[in-house]
Amino acid sequence: MPVKTMLAGATALALISGASAAQEFNLRLAHWVPPTHPIQPLGIEPWIESIGEASGGRIDVTIFPAQQLGAAPDHYDMTRDGIADIGYVNPGYQAGRFPIYSLIEIPFHANNAVGGAQALHEWYAAIAETEMADVKFCIANPHDPGTFHSKVPIKVPADVDGLNVRPAHATMARFVSSLGGGPVQVPAPEAREVIANGMVDAITFPWNSIYISGIDSETRYHLDMPFYISAQLLLINKATYEGMPADLKTVIDDHCTPEWSKRFSTGLAENEASGRQKMIDDPEHILYLPTEEEVQAWRDAAAPLVNQWKEDAAAAGVDPEAVYQSYIDALERHDSRF
Structure with missing residues (x-):
């Protein structure tokens, strides 16, 4: 299933109005980097495509990149409030708001983003309700250590x-x-x-x-x-999730796992790591x-x-x-x- 990236203005409205009637849920996913940033083709798009296939086309997701729906620090609240159904959130952009999660930001803990994504998901999924109870925790996406x-x-x-x-x-x-x-x-x-x-x-x-x-x-x-590391989260609006029938909730649940966090993060981690060799090769x-x-x-x-x-x-x-x-x-x- 092709992935749609939403463009600003009239084109966006035309695409929304032309959404297939066969799609029971057309969800809005907001992120704050350009659509050319590797996280979109290497992480977000494969995740969306897998959801589309697993749901038999009943769940479709349109991407709103580059802060189109709101500023980067606002993506948690945008997701909570339903401006976006799915938000790519950096909790570290709001100082003091998520004190438990901020543990992952302390230097000298994770040394890679692939195993680190799976570890972070397993750790935080058990306690996410403590400070993120108004959204559904789905994916942990650390970048390669900076x-x-x-x-x-x-x-x-x-x-x-x-x-x-x-x-x-x-x-x-x-x-x-x-x-x-x-x-x-x-x-x-x-x-x-x-x-x-x-x-x-x-x-x-x-x-x-x-x-x-x-x-x-x-x-x-x-x-x-x-x-x-800095670790972004993919979070889901609770009303959106709870409004789905049981079989589609299962599709979402199957895409909100430690294994999916690892898969989601691997391509970006490899891409980020490649920059170090570029610098070594550049005098x-x-x-x-x-x-x-x-x-x-x-x-x-x-x-x-x-x-x-x-x-x-x-x-x-x-x-x-x-x-x-x-x-x-x-x-x-x-x-x-x-």
Whole structure:
């Protein structure tokens, strides 16, 4: 079944009005990156196609990319409120709102996105109702571990002092602040603008997204280690899901599994990882591989983030030690522990 990407304006309205009557549910999926971003052809579209096949064409999904239905930080609320039936959400864009989930944003936990996706899904599915009860949790989609990319060399934590940095999410913003840097937090679609116009000196991003976003001309120096992840979620409006007959709910449930999170994330992870080799092969880019002592210095600098997370998780009403250990156990089960 072909996948439809919705265009803005009159064309979009024409496509909606021409939807096949045989489709019992024509769902709107909103995301905030361009339709050419690898997550759409490598993750979202195969997932949609599989749902269409499994439902015998009774579930159709139209994609609204590039913030067409709303700004990137608003995608959770858009999904909750039914502006989108399915939302591709970065919880880290809303500081403090999802304190339990923010554990995955702390550096030095997951070292890959393939096993990491399955581990993250298994861990969070059991506790998602604690802080995301007004949507249906479906897919976990971490990117390949990202790192610092900068206009000046960053080798050790002290090098961040005095720099303005675009962090990936609220946890990295807190980390940058703890190192003496100034976080300038904007969603990924706006990242190139802030570094190109001189507002920031460095950015935390996965490798190939530097090329995808055109930031490769702005950052010459790269810290060569799997530093942190950001993990998007595919969430479903509860009313949409609950309005389906039992057999179609089963189709959706079968596409909201740890195995599907792994499958959904694999193509993007491989694409992101490819950017590192491009930089190795490009004499304009300089990668710095930290020594064991320097890695330990970074780990020591990030350690207070775990303690702060445990305080926040306890305030959210969960046992932080048990929840933390369950995440570590899941990463170890899937060979994705740093």
